[in-house]
Amino acid sequence: MSKHILIVDDSTSVRQMVEATLKSASYTVTAAKDGLEAFNLCKTASFDFVLTDQNMPNMDGLTLIKSLRGLGNYAKTPIVVLTTEASDSMKAQGRAAGATGWMVKPFDPAKLLEVAKKVLG
Amino acid sequence: MSIDMKQFHSVFFDESQEHLDEMEHLLLDLNTEDPDAEELNSIFRAAHSIKGGSGIFGFDALGSVTHIMESLLDKVRQGKLAINPSMVDLFLSSVDVLKGILDSYKSGNDIDWLSANKICERLESVTQPKEVEPEIEGFGLFVEPEIDVEDGFGFFGDPLLPSQEDAYGFFDEEIVPVSKPSRKTKKAPAKQNPSEQKNSTGEISNQALAPASESITENTSATISEKEALLKEVASAPVTKTKTTDGTASENSSIRVDVTKVDQLINLVGEIVITQSMLNLIGKSIDGALGEKFQSVAAELERNTREIQEAVMSIRMLPVSFVFNRFPRVVRDLSTKLGKSIDLIIEGGDTELDKGLTEKLVDPLTHLVRNSIDHGIESNELRADRNKNPTGKVILKAAQQGGSIVISISDDGGGLNREKILAKAREKNIPIGDSPSDSEVWQLIFAPGFSTAAQITDVSGRGVGLDVVKRNVQSLGGRIDIESQEGLGATFTIRLPLTLAIVDGMCVSVGNQTFIIPLVNIVESMQPLKKDIKTLVGDDQLLLVRDQYWPILPLYKAMQLEPQFTEPHQGIAVLIEANKHRFALFVDGLVGQQQVVIKSLEQHYKRVQGVAGATIMGDGSVALILDVESLAVSAAPNSLQQAS
Numbered sequence: 123m124s125k126h127i128l129i130v131d132d133s134t135s136v137r138q139m140v141e142a143t144l145k146s147a148s149y150t151v152t153a154a155k156d157g158l159e160a161f162n163l164c165k166t167a168s169f170d171f172v173l174t175d176q177n178m179p180n181m182d183g184l185t186l187i188k189s190l191r192g193l194g195n196y197a198k199t200p201i202v203v204l205t206t207e208a209s210d211s212m213k214a215q216g217r218a219a220g221a222t223g224w225m226v227k228p229f230d231p232a233k234l235l236e237v238a239k240k241v242l243g
Numbered sequence: 244m245s246i247d248m249k250q251f252h253s254v255f256f257d258e259s260q261e262h263l264d265e266m267e268h269l270l271l272d273l274n275t276e277d278p279d280a281e282e283l284n285s286i287f288r289a290a291h292s293i294k295g296g297s298g299i300f301g302f303d304a305l306g307s308v309t310h311i312m313e314s315l316l317d318k319v320r321q322g323k324l325a326i327n328p329s330m331v332d333l334f335l336s337s338v339d340v341l342k343g344i345l346d347s348y349k350s351g352n353d354i355d356w357l358s359a360n361k362i363c364e365r366l367e368s369v370t371q372p373k374e375v376e377p378e379i380e381g382f383g384l385f386v387e388p389e390i391d392v393e394d395g396f397g398f399f400g401d402p403l404l405p406s407q408e409d410a411y412g413f414f415d416e417e418i419v420p421v422s423k424p425s426r427k428t429k430k431a432p433a434k435q436n437p438s439e440q441k442n443s444t445g446e447i448s449n450q451a452l453a454p455a456s457e458s459i460t461e462n463t464s465a466t467i468s469e470k471e472a473l474l475k476e477v478a479s480a481p482v483t484k485t486k487t488t489d490g491t492a493s494e495n496s497s498i499r500v501d502v503t504k505v506d507q508l509i510n511l512v513g514e515i516v517i518t519q520s521m522l523n524l525i526g527k528s529i530d531g532a533l534g535e536k537f538q539s540v541a542a543e544l545e546r547n548t549r550e551i552q553e554a555v556m557s558i559r560m561l562p563v564s565f566v567f568n569r570f571p572r573v574v575r576d577l578s579t580k581l582g583k584s585i586d587l588i589i590e591g592g593d594t595e596l597d598k599g600l601t602e603k604l605v606d607p608l609t610h611l612v613r614n615s616i617d618h619g620i621e622s623n624e625l626r627a628d629r630n631k632n633p634t635g636k637v638i639l640k641a642a643q644q645g646g647s648i649v650i651s652i653s654d655d656g657g658g659l660n661r662e663k664i665l666a667k668a669r670e671k672n673i674p675i676g677d678s679p680s681d682s683e684v685w686q687l688i689f690a691p692g693f694s695t696a697a698q699i700t701d702v703s704g705r706g707v708g709l710d711v712v713k714r715n716v717q718s719l720g721g722r723i724d725i726e727s728q729e730g731l732g733a734t735f736t737i738r739l740p741l742t743l744a745i746v747d748g749m750c751v752s753v754g755n756q757t758f759i760i761p762l763v764n765i766v767e768s769m770q771p772l773k774k775d776i777k778t779l780v781g782d783d784q785l786l787l788v789r790d791q792y793w794p795i796l797p798l799y800k801a802m803q804l805e806p807q808f809t810e811p812h813q814g815i816a817v818l819i820e821a822n823k824h825r826f827a828l829f830v831d832g833l834v835g836q837q838q839v840v841i842k843s844l845e846q847h848y849k850r851v852q853g854v855a856g857a858t859i860m861g862d863g864s865v866a867l868i869l870d871v872e873s874l875a876v877s878a879a880p881n882s883l884q885q886a887s
Contacts, residue, residue: 208397
């Protein structure tokens with residue numbers, strides 16, 4: 123069974139691009155448009171990998187990560203936060219929130235797949 | 244990688260356009276004295292989203308401008324930079340530049356790098372008001388779309404969940420720059436110890452950030468205090484970000500569809516409507532039990548068809564706020580330019596209108612709003628003299644009234660000046676009656692002669708190219724009326740059909756042909772009495788209705804058909820009011836009222852004078868939809884008087 127990835131981004135075009143890229147590598151993909159939607163999805167479904175944007179309305183990426191880590195079955199799930207800044211403060215927050223890793227925007231499809239491959243094995 | 248990024252471009256363009264519109268909207272609404280935190284966040288996010296997307300899809304010019312905007316906005320929302328009206332102006336100009344760049348990308352034209360760079364410089368000068376640091380020059384201007392893999396992402400071990408050490412061990416082995424400090428952290432037993440955390444982050448930043456700094460210069464040049472502020476901001480983020488904004492909430496349940504697909508659907512539904520009425524007709528000719536059965540099924544089909552039709556039509560409907568939302572900007576710019584202070588009030592923005600109409604409404608509405616501000620509303624001093632509130636008021640209103648949409652532009656300015664308009668009309672040799680009513684006088688300003696109008700500006704005012712406005716509204720099947728009271732203001736009211744694809748019509752017959760008259764043009768229909776018909780020299784006839792003479796236009800003559808009746812009192816006179824003309828259309832008989840699906844005649848054949856389009860009737864025959872305006876002109880120019 124292919125791995126199920128949840129992508130969270132408020133930009134439709136980025137979401138479509140990420141979705142198409144991951145699907146091209148035969149992953150199953152579900153998309154959410156903000157942290158809140160993603161969080162609600164996660165409460166009812168399980169994902170092997172969550173890739174989330176940071177800046178979103180309703181619930182941002184870090185809050186989502188914190189909330190997910192609070193859910194029992196998401197304690198181990200790899201979560202990578204997409205960010206436009208790879209500053210140390212950003213990383214500190216990512217780490218504190220419980221993210222598995224970070225990825226800088228903009229990225230290209232190849233790099234996206236590389237990250238997915240790394241976390242999903 | 245075999246992913247073709249081009250397929251996402253149009254979505255990105257639409258999205259960016261929306262973000263830009265939203266940004267503009269929010270900026271205009273922003274209270275610079277006490278800016279709303281969530282509004283600032285939304286503006287920031289809009290810039291941020293465009294930047295993110297443009298980086299991914301390689302639209303560097305968009306990325307470079309939004310990048311600087313984003314940094315600046317970030318400072319503003321963190322409270323490190325106070326926003327002031329001149330910054331709002333600057334942001335608005337940036338939005339304009341971005342819109343230009345976006346259009347260039349959309350149409351594949353060359354990017355106006357000059358204005359892009361110029362706006363970047365202006366934005367930068369705000370960021371660094373006094374000392375322009377040398378490294379700021381680079382400022383990550385044109386964000387590199389590609390970043391080396393090692394710098395582009397990384398993985399942390401999880402300091403908060405040390406029990407997961409095994410689960411993440413694999414990644415720790417894989418990642419070179421970040422993994423070392425993170426392993427250290429995991430070993431630290433006191434996971435809540437703040438100094439321990441600070442240490443580890445410091446190490447990460449030094450190792451991992453250095454290579455990334457080429458692309459994201461601004462982040463590396465951020466000072467320690469900025470980082471702390473950022474930390475604070477994000478710590479408080481959950482509280483401030485739980486508020487929902489309308490725009491994003493609705494996006495969830497909507498999809499983007501190409502307009503041509505919807506048009507195709509509408510066209511097909513139109514065909515079903517026609518087929519359905521054919522079935523109805525056949526059903527009536529079947530007798531007995533089978534016929535009854537058939538008719539009940541046909542009735543069921545009719546109901547379903549109508550519902551489908553309505554549902555499909557509603558896909559094309561957009562709230563009129565799509566048009567209205569640009570006006571705060573127009574009003575702001577123009578009032579600043581003219582030194583008038585003006586409040587814009589928008590009502591009924593959620594009224595829905597066909598997408599085709601909303602696009603074509605922009606120009607006429609802009610023209611009318613400009614007119615109200617430029618000519619309608621008096622200067623502040625004059626308003627003070629007249630004991631009026633020095634701040635003028637412009638009200639944009641939309642509402643649905645029956646089968647049409649009514650949009651009005653009102654102002655509380657000086658109103659139209661009857662005497663001066665009449666004087667102007669005489670000067671321009673525009674024919675006027677002896678004692679014209681106010682509404683007749685107001686219509687004069689739509690005359691083409693009034694449009695060359697620098698002179699009229701100092702008179703009373705209206706009239707710069709209003710003939711074009713009127714023509715545009717008419718081309719949408721609508722009409723425009725004026726109400727005005729001297730000293731109190733004026734209201735322009737535009738009435739439009741709900742949609743361009745379907746028209747409510749009256750079917751009339753001439754000989755063996757059927758024609759459709761748009762219901763909006765019909766005042767009433769009657770069988771005229773012989774005594775009310777007066778014949779003039781040259782066979783022209785007039786019909787007397789309630790003390791008014793209506794020129795009679797025989798449709799059979801205009802269409803060169805063999806009619807059933809040649810004498811008006813034998814047939815039916817349909818009283819028609821078009822924008823310029825008023826006449827009695829003489830036909831053989833009325834067939835009935837019906838909604839018809841408009842098919843373009845030009846597209847399949849050619850433009851025919853007097854005919855607006857065609858439709859297919861229930862029996863499969865083609866009927867022409869009359870364009871009463873041009874019919875009047877082409878058929879009998881001599882006998883038809885001006886309606887006004």
